[in-house]
Amino acid sequence: MPGTVQSIERAAAILRTLAGGPGRLGLSEIARTLDLAKGTTHGILRTLQLVGFVEQDRNSGQYQLGGALLHLGTSYLDINELRSRSINWADPLAARSGESVRIGTVLEGQVLVVHHVFRPDDTFQTLDVGTLLPLHATALGKVLLAYRAGGVGVPMEIERFTRKTITDPKPLAAALEGVREAGFAMEIEELTLGQAAIAAPIRGYGGLVVGAIGISGPVERLCDSHYRPHPKLITNVRDAARAVSRDLGATR
Amino acid sequence: MTERFVVSIDQGTTSTRCIVFDRRGQLVSLAQQEHKQFFPRPGWVEHDAMEIWRNVERLAPRVLRRAGIGLDQVAALGIANQRETTVLWDASTGVPIGRAIIWQDTRTDALVHELSARPGAKEVEERSGLPLATYFSGPRLMWILEHTPGLRERAERGEVLCGTMETWLIWKLTGGVDGGRHVTDVTNASRTMLLDVRTLRWSRESLDFFGIPAAMLPEVRPSVGVFGTAVAAFPGVRIGAALGDQQAALFGQTCFTPGEAKCTYGTGSFLLLNTGTELVPAQNGLLSTVAYQIAGEPAAYALEGSIAITGSLVQWFRDQLELISSAPEIETLARTVADNGGCYIVPAFSGLYAPYWRSEARGVIVGLTSYITKGHLARAVLEATAWQTREVVDAMNANSGLALRTLKVDGGMTADNLLMQMIANVLDVPLVRPLAVETVSLGAAYGAGLAVGYWPDLDGLRQNWHIAGQWMPAMDPSVRDHEYANWRRAVERTFDWIQPAQ
Numbered sequence: 001m002p003g004t005v006q007s008i009e010r011a012a013a014i015l016r017t018l019a020g021g022p023g024r025l026g027l028s029e030i031a032r033t034l035d036l037a038k039g040t041t042h043g044i045l046r047t048l049q050l051v052g053f054v055e056q057d058r059n060s061g062q063y064q065l066g067g068a069l070l071h072l073g074t075s076y077l078d079i080n081e082l083r084s085r086s087i088n089w090a091d092p093l094a095a096r097s098g099e100s101v102r103i104g105t106v107l108e109g110q111v112l113v114v115h116h117v118f119r120p121d122d123t124f125q126t127l128d129v130g131t132l133l134p135l136h137a138t139a140l141g142k143v144l145l146a147y148r149a150g151g152v153g154v155p156m157e158i159e160r161f162t163r164k165t166i167t168d169p170k171p172l173a174a175a176l177e178g179v180r181e182a183g184f185a186m187e188i189e190e191l192t193l194g195q196a197a198i199a200a201p202i203r204g205y206g207g208l209v210v211g212a213i214g215i216s217g218p219v220e221r222l223c224d225s226h227y228r229p230h231p232k233l234i235t236n237v238r239d240a241a242r243a244v245s246r247d248l249g250a251t252r
Numbered sequence: 253m254t255e256r257f258v259v260s261i262d263q264g265t266t267s268t269r270c271i272v273f274d275r276r277g278q279l280v281s282l283a284q285q286e287h288k289q290f291f292p293r294p295g296w297v298e299h300d301a302m303e304i305w306r307n308v309e310r311l312a313p314r315v316l317r318r319a320g321i322g323l324d325q326v327a328a329l330g331i332a333n334q335r336e337t338t339v340l341w342d343a344s345t346g347v348p349i350g351r352a353i354i355w356q357d358t359r360t361d362a363l364v365h366e367l368s369a370r371p372g373a374k375e376v377e378e379r380s381g382l383p384l385a386t387y388f389s390g391p392r393l394m395w396i397l398e399h400t401p402g403l404r405e406r407a408e409r410g411e412v413l414c415g416t417m418e419t420w421l422i423w424k425l426t427g428g429v430d431g432g433r434h435v436t437d438v439t440n441a442s443r444t445m446l447l448d449v450r451t452l453r454w455s456r457e458s459l460d461f462f463g464i465p466a467a468m469l470p471e472v473r474p475s476v477g478v479f480g481t482a483v484a485a486f487p488g489v490r491i492g493a494a495l496g497d498q499q500a501a502l503f504g505q506t507c508f509t510p511g512e513a514k515c516t517y518g519t520g521s522f523l524l525l526n527t528g529t530e531l532v533p534a535q536n537g538l539l540s541t542v543a544y545q546i547a548g549e550p551a552a553y554a555l556e557g558s559i560a561i562t563g564s565l566v567q568w569f570r571d572q573l574e575l576i577s578s579a580p581e582i583e584t585l586a587r588t589v590a591d592n593g594g595c596y597i598v599p600a601f602s603g604l605y606a607p608y609w610r611s612e613a614r615g616v617i618v619g620l621t622s623y624i625t626k627g628h629l630a631r632a633v634l635e636a637t638a639w640q641t642r643e644v645v646d647a648m649n650a651n652s653g654l655a656l657r658t659l660k661v662d663g664g665m666t667a668d669n670l671l672m673q674m675i676a677n678v679l680d681v682p683l684v685r686p687l688a689v690e691t692v693s694l695g696a697a698y699g700a701g702l703a704v705g706y707w708p709d710l711d712g713l714r715q716n717w718h719i720a721g722q723w724m725p726a727m728d729p730s731v732r733d734h735e736y737a738n739w740r741r742a743v744e745r746t747f748d749w750i751q752p753a754q
Contacts, residue, residue, distance in 0.1 A: 058574075084580035084667040091687050091720055092278040120687050120718035127721055129669050 010036060011044050015053065015065065024062035050249070051205055077210045077248070079105055083115040083129075086202065086244040090117045090213065093240035097233050099215040099222070101240075102128065103202070104140035106150035111141045111212075119217065136172060137165050139187040139199035140212040146179035147201050147209035164189045184238055185212075186229050188219060196222040198229050200241035205249040213241050256327045258706055259315065259486065260696040261308060263333040263417045264497065265354065265519045266567075268307045270315040271693040272326075275706075277716035279690060281318035283311045290351060295358040295602065298351035301339045304417070305424050312485040328492035329425075329482060330700030332500035332692045333417040335443045338389040340396060340403075340414045340468075346428045349400065349412065352420075353392050356520075356560065356602045360391040361611050361750070367391065372461050379455050380445040381531065381540030383609050386602070387558070389416060390445035394462040407468040416440045418494040419470045425491060426480040433480045436470040438551055439499040442542040447472070449531060449542060452551060475499070476699040477547030493699025495544060497692045498522040502554060503544055504695030505660050505686060506714045513648070513656065515641060516691065517665035519564045520605075523557040523644050525652060536647035537607030546702065555651060557606040557644030561599035561615075562637040563665055568601075569633050575626050583670045585630035593628035594619040596742035597636050604746065607647040614749040618742045637665070638674040639739040645679055658682045662691040666721075677727035678736070687720040 013034050018025060025033075031041040045063055048054035052068030086103055094101045094117040103115040111133040118125045135141035136158055144152060154176075158167045166172045179185040184200040199214025214237055215222070223229050257280060262269045269284040285307040290298040316323065336355035341348045353359070367373060368384045382388055393414060397404045406412045413423070413434055423432035441447045441454075446464065448455040452472060459466055473479060479491040495503060498516060502524045505514040510528035515521060526543055531553045534540040543554035566579050576582055596618050598604075603611040617632070641659075649655050658681055665671060666685050676683045688694050701707040 078578065078581050078584050080580040080583040080668070081578050083669075084664070087667045087689055088279055088282065091689065092280075094720065095276055095278045095687055095718070117687070117720045118718075118722070120720070122719050125719075125722070127669075127723065 007044060010034070010040070011048060014041070014044055014048065015069075018054065018063060018065050024057055024060065024064045026060075026062050030063065077204060079112065079114045082202070082211055085247050086115060086211075086213065089240045089243040089247070090115055093213070093215065093236055094118070094120050097215045097236045099217040099233075100125070101213065101215055102140060103211055103213045104133065104138075104144065105211045106135075106144050106152045107132065109135065109152065109155050111135055111138055111144060114211070134159060134161070134191065136167075137161050137187065137191040139185045139197035139214045139216070142176060142179050142185035142187065143199045143201050143212035143214070144209070146176040146185065149201075149209040149211065161191050162189055162193055166190065184234055185214075188223065188227055194219055196229070198222065198233055198237045200238045201245075202241055202248065203245040210248065213237065213244060254325055256325050256706065257319065257321060258328050258330065258697040258701040259326050259489070260330040260332060260693040260700065261311075261421065262497065262500075262690075262693045262696065263304060263308075263331065263421060264692075265334045265337075265356075268304055268311060269693065270308070270311040271690060271697070272315055272319040272321065273694065273697045277688060277694055277698070277713070279688070281315050282690075283315040283318060285311055293359075295361070297354040297357045299337065299354060301341070301348040301352045301417075301420055304352075305421065308421060308424075309485050323486060323488055326486060326489045327706040328700035328704040329486050329489045330493040330495075330696030330698070331418045331421055331491065332495050332497045332696035333421070333440070335416065335440060335496040335498065336387060336389045336392075337417055338392045338396070338414065339417065339420045340412055341420070343411055343413050344429060346424075346432075349403070350396065352417070353396070355387060356564075357392070358386045358602045358611065360386045360395050363395055364391050364611065367461075370461070372457070376445060376458050376461050379448045379450075379458055381442070381449045381534060382445050383537075383539075384445070385609055386611050387560075387605065388443055388445045390458070390462050390464070393444075393464055397463065404463070404465065408465040410467045412468050413470070414468045415470045416443070416496075418496075422479055422491060422494065425482040425484055425486070427483045430483075434470045435473050435479055437473055437475040437494040437496075438542045438545045439475050439496040440494070441472045443496060449540060449553075452542070452545070474545040474547040474549075474551075476544060476703050478703055490704055492701065492703030493696055495696055495699060498524055498556065499541070499543055499554070500693075500695030500699070501662060501691040502526065502695065503698055504688065504691030504693070505662060506710070506717045507660070508552075508710045508714070511654060512660075514660040514662060514691070517562055517637065517661060517663035517671075518692075519562070519567075521559040521562040521637065521641065521663070521665075523641070523648060523659075524554045525556075525648055527553050527555055527652070529553070532652070535651045537609055538644075538647055538651050539606070544699070555648060557648055559637075559640045559644060560603070560605045561601050562640065563663075564601070565597070565599040565633050565636060566665075568599075569630070575629070580667065582630050582633060583668050585627055586634055586670055589625065589627035589631060591628075592619075592631045592635055593624050594621065595624050595628045595632045596739060597629070597632040598742050598746050599636055600746040604743070606644050608743070610747055612748055612750040613746040616742065616745050618745055619738075634668070634671045634674060635739075637671060638678045639736065641675050642678045642736065656681055658684050660684050660686065662686060662689055664689065669723075672721075672723045673726070676723040676725045678732060680725045680727070680729075680732065682725065683723040684719055685721040687718040
């Protein structure tokens with residue numbers, strides 16, 4: 001059996017101390033209560049603050065439990081914040097791939113499009129922000145399912161859109177396993193005939209998947225003659241996903 | 253052959269950012285560092301110029317490392333900067349004299365009031381294309397000279413240098429006390445009130461009017477052309493362009509033809525319309541300003557509508573009221589309600605800029621009832637940006653005699669979908685976002701790349717411009733008219749708040 005991690009034990013003790021206390025507590029008070037060095041305590045508090053489990057009062061400098069603890073089951077990242085943080089990296093992806101870009105998160109068992117960049121050919125296109133897409137029949141959705149973003153699971157009712165839509169649980173589970181292995185998802189004519197998509201996960205702190213970014217377009221532009229996506233496009237999508245993740249505080 | 257890139261420094265009001273761009277004008281890497289805002293008294297805003305320079309030194313290796321490139325792969329360096337911010341420093345030690353005074357600072361309020369009654373004031377406004385206001389750097393420079401004992405004498409002897417932020421950065425980049433170049437570009441110079449915007453030279457008469465020794469001023473140069481070679485931060489790289497941030501955004505949006513306009517949404521928001529090589533006299537509270545000058549060519553001019561407070565109202569909502577924890581959350585909060593509930597916020601924090609130019613105005617929140625929630629306030633915050641844009645567009649249409657058909661937008665606030673839809677609604681024209689939000693940095697990069705031949709010509713740059721997003725107007729005209737009337741009544745309530753000292 002692997003050993004335990006001391007700093008996690010200490011973090012838990014700090015959270016219990018704050019939860020049991022009368023309200024806010026100062027750094028030295030917390031350190032004294034737990035008989036920890038001030039520097040150690042400060043480091044743990046700052047990390048807990050970063051992930052939203054602890055908040056610091058701006059005036060007194062004292063600590064209290066953070067709002068994120070009350071909403072552990074829901075997504076921690078505001079969707080407008082996600083758009084704002086990814087907008088700089090979605091544009092280069094559209095420019096390099098020549099295709100339209102969408103960023104999605106989970107909302108009520110579907111993919112919510114939170115950002116959309118037009119295909120850079122100056123044709124008339126309409127902003128898709130706010131649109132809902134099926135999880136199992138889109139590359140964005142498969143990424144979100146594969147990494148259980150927002151705690152989402154495979155839906156009970158799987159709708160068929162085309163002959164290629166994966167509707168059986170077993171092949172779908174295998175496809176999701178494939179996504180986790182490859183680090184990206186693809187979808188070829190599973191939602192709309194003639195259309196394909198590639199997507200990769202956007203990670204926040206600790207590697208938590210908070211969304212997906214991907215490109216979509218005609219099969220003949222995204223794939224070779226054997227219906228395999230062009231490696232260059234996969235690299236473009238994964239690079240963009242990594243760049244957004246880095247901005248959100250993911251370490252890798 | 254190894255790929256080459258262009259780097260830009262965007263020295264902004266709240267932060268400094270370095271960005272590496274590729275030949276398509278796409279962002280390769282970005283590094284950013286905020287700097288401290290000093291508010292020593294109400295209406296005063298200052299920066300530490302040395303802190304900003306140290307940030308540039310720190311950001312340079314970071315942005316290259318993130319791009320995975322070396323200095324030898326940087327073809328040129330371009331600079332865009334917050335405009336009108338004024339810094340003075342000792343020529344022999346390189347140490348700043350006091351803190352830099354920021355464009356939002358209103359300490360020259362009384363001075364400007366007094367100056368506007370002096371003989372020659374009309375001529376100064378006429379020569380510079382600008383109204384006498386606290387916004388511009390000339391009165392600021394005069395204030396510093398009057399409030400620092402012995403400074404004017406030292407300045408006359410050439411011991412003190414002054415400039416806007418690009419002047420400071422170029423001087424530091426090219427060696428500082430060891431042969432640093434003391435230069436500015438025409439766009440930044442056109443914001444001082446000291447430049448004759450037609451001849452593009454410092455005006456002897458305007459300098460006399462403000463009592464500013466010519467010896468302390470930088471040499472005025474075209475915006476696009478080699479300023480020198482950096483020896484610090486980016487050693488060995490040629491500095492190919494310097495532009496005021498809003499002019500840089502106009503350049504980045506490739507608005508090279510008369511009639512093309514853009515609006516950049518940042519701390520403040522600024523709508524610029526290219527008017528070609530002829531200066532169009534500004535009316536209706538707009539400014540005549542230099543858009544850019546390519547070395548060896550005549551300058552291009554622009555009409556500008558300046559809005560002081562847009563993004564900084566969201567920051568105020570976040571930092572001072574603490575109703576949201578990050579700026580993008582304003583959209584989430586605003587979407588919790590269907591409308592403003594009858595509430596309007598007019599952010600005349602440092603007076604009102606275009607089209608009013610009222611230095612004595614101060615902000616108001618009107619229409620408060622017990623019905624109002626923080627959601628309504630969040631909506632009123634965003635609507636303030638939309639209505640201020642409408643007022644500037646109305647002035648622009650009246651001044652140019654043309655009706656705006658689409659508005660090209662850029663800047664960080666374009667990530668706010670609700671705001672973009674609101675602006676399309678109140679203007680009743682489509683809003684178009686290009687495939688590059690960071691147009692300020694991009695414009696500086698374009699200029700620098702042009703100067704060293706990295707990009708061949710303006711047409712080459714235009715091919716990089718593509719539509720990335722579009723918002724279509726969708727608002728009942730009667731609602732629009734009613735809301736606009738309410739907004740204007742709210743604006744009237746900000747007037748005459750600050751009274752001249754008795």
